[in-house]
Amino acid sequence: MKIPSLLTLGAITVATALVATGCATRGDTSEGQASVTRTARTSCDTNGVAQGITDSKIKLGMFTPLTGPLAAPGNGALKGFQFALDKVNAAGGVQGRQVEVVAEDDQYDAAVAQQAARRLETSEGVFAFAGGIGTPNFVGVLPFIKEKHIPAVGPYAPSNQVGVMQNPDVYMIWPNFIDEYNVALSWLMKEQKPASISFVQQVGDVGDDALTGIKKALDGSGLTIGTTQTVEPTMTDFSAVAQALKNKNSALVALVAGPVVVGQVIAAMNQIGYKPKLLAQSDITDESFLSEYGKAVEGMTVPTKVAPFASDEPLVKEFVSDYTKTTGAAPTMWNAVGYTQALVTIKALQDAPALTRDCLAFSLESMKDFKTGLIPPVTFGPNSRQGTNAVGVARIEDGKAVQVAPFQAVTGR
Template sequence: MGWKISMVALACAFGATASVYAQVQGVTDKEIVLGVITDLSGAVAQYGKESRNGMQMKVDEINAQGGVNGRKLRLVVEDNGYDPKKAVLATQKLVTGEKVFAVLGHLGTATNMAVLPFLIENKVFNFLPQGASKEFYDPPNPYKVALAPSYRFMATTSLRYLLEKKDYKKIGVLYQDDDFGQDVLAGVELQLKADKKSLVEKVSYKRGATDFSSQMAKLRAADCDLVIVGATLRELVGSVLEAKKIGFSPAILTTAAAYSQQVPALGGRSMDGIYASSFIPLPYNDDPNPAVREYAAAYTKRFNESPGLYSMYGTYTVDSFAKIAAKAGKNLTPETFNAAMESTRLEPDNFGNPGFVVTKNDRLAVKRIRMFQIVDGKWRPVSDLIETAAHSN
């Protein structure tokens, strides 16, 4: 009789466990399903491919070691073409079709802005999106887990750094005409207001533009000695080359969105001297850190190209997710994952990537940036880590 009761109890317990698995989107007893939305065909497809590759390489490493509490990670990748409308369709497919537990490393500020309300409504984590907007972490929400300070506050911090080094007199801005570019512009204007300065010129361009002749002519006519370029990879290179073509040589400050090894690779020595802010270091094959060199060698062997910044973003994102999911334990739910996240402090890793800290009222994982400058064709650090005013108005 006793064994029958025990068997019944065991069956009930098994049934309850199976019921929990069935009720938790993206989680079974064998796997955790994760969505990836990135650009594989648009203006920043190189970044998107790097990010996807970095994520997949880390997922394969984790799965080869047994996964997370016995569950394998499975990535479902969708292309947003760097287009908010495509991002919405991709998100709907991942959330309602693939039933993902979280979306990891979604690339693009405007694309993220377009889908964030839908993710929150459906209780799916937007985990370490590869964009920088204050809305990604403020106001706080359990399903917001932001990677970086907003472009506004990175622009404010990096401009303040340059103005402390040199008193630039005539400052102009070239910015992408979308949420990302507007955020950069707002950050510049915020810092100039604090310094009792004003812009002498501001010009915009449409996402994907290739001709910057009119914009650079206006900035040259205003005699700018410093131009902040709120652009991504190709647009930064195109605009700087246009400036060189017309004999216009101001100091150039760009954002983390254009902090990429492709900038000097595509633009050549014309890119030397450009400043940018970021926080995760580029994984160069000749890095003095042996862990970075080993990572770069493994990546290059697998994908037949050197890793880039977004490769490291992808690796960092999956690694952080897996460590938190492991802390959440076998009973993985959005609630247990969030509780583990809010009670866990991840220290900087062996690559030199930053630590990870998120609380109930602070959904921004990384709050400090470092200044870099292109010297002899490579981005080199020129500052220590600098605190940003990430929660200012």
């Protein structure tokens, strides 16, 4: 397999410069958060911080849940990330070096993630953070990343706090939950016209952002949320939640939580005979979730961040074919997430004028329309840390996610 546009290791091409150096005026980038407007530059500090770089190796760090409630997504994405590294390393590496990732288990816990990030930075001496799964754990590390100016590439942490210029060292490639739920619910209301809606909300940024997106979609519709039931990642008994939802008897239940929690809430609703229309986050398109809960979620509407594997896109077909041939198993959505995170990281490393943190930031900020095939083209800039903001919509049919609306850029953010 050829990793798209990444394995030519000749002269480094530096994109015509759109990289931040200073600040001028303040503006807004997302949901009313103020940001610094930066001017472009044409160079980077080639003698800057280069820890984790030797003549033969580039060491990256990842903190991600390998145990706990999000262990399956964390391990799946790590496997996809490593798959991409194995391919590029077999083809000669990046700038003559092999790329290694050191993964620390953060258990989907902010405090544990903070400890893991510090170990990666101080004990392991990693060059940059790359990949990783989970919102509260990553958001908990944001102050440390900002303090140390550690580049962090592509975390799957769809919080409205990520992908904004308040965190200039973080390069986001996934739309946030506000956009996910706004796009998916807007489509569902147009197509299915539910008469009432209830909401199951995970406590914290994940749930708050989804709620904001739902309210955006409901604006002007005359509908309001009938009841909101809160859940925690560690909960195991959802009978009371299911009963409260049934008592309200809304035509549509929207859910946002870890995939296991979403599945268990729906199973609890089914057990008491309550089977409304369903809406949940893009994570639900993962094949491992659908293999366990497919019958219970038949007909569910979900936003999509990753192209369905049945896509005609050549790069998607190539990934599915090569992953299956190499590993002996068909890829999951989480494998694709990790693979995509790695592709963006590798591209930035290859295009960096020198292997310093400042030059990696230069390369990332200069990235324009980089195509992985699995997500919309990635573009950053001196005033943009949101590499993509396009959301699709799928419906679960016969245990598979079937795209019903293509990726479309979210406007008016």
